[in-house]
Amino acid sequence: MLNITLKAFVIWLGILILAILNGVIREAILIPEIGKNAGFILSGILLSTCILLVTYFTLPWIGKRSVTTYIFIGIGWLCITLLFEFSFGLAQGNSWLQLFEAYTFKDGNIWPIVMIVIAVAPYLSAKIRS
Template structure:
């Protein structure tokens, strides 16, 4: 059993705020990618560097939150926080794509590792960082 019976809604309020901070960081990162990185190093390299910077920022913010929080999260809560952050982020990507008129196929293409895309590292970092840091820092 994952301990789902002990999950409390209050345990997810702060992580929602943390996700909002990470979303702002991601938007700033995107602006940096488009205005600084891509003009200097090219499209593909700019995306790779930008993705690496965003993954590092996600890990840093996640580490800081789980170092600071007084909440003793259960393992199941940490898994659900990772799922929540991932779903919110992927959903945000698709909504922004829709608003901008980007075809769904293009948005999905950003997740194609076989085509050299590295964006999948971002949702993966969001998925595993709560369990990694929440569990590691509580032991």
């Protein structure tokens, strides 16, 4: 079980790197070029697509597992993503109100949908692969 957990964590780290790059691209290119609302929406779609592709292509590394395992991996990814988001935000001096604002669909932000995607990506990818 530790092997699966470690592999799932390594995959999540890859997703984290892509998410950070996505944020840099959103702030440096998308929002200045197409505006805040469209930039957030496109950024969310791009990140969700990256999450699904990474999960789909790395799933064989985890190996064929039970549906329950894929569900636990998705829930684990969701939990560590939320832990990372809130810890990083608080460390930057953001208030709880500012942190929760990302979950309100304000200004085109579709972060709650991205969170759903990260939670279901392992199960969905396994379903597509089988």
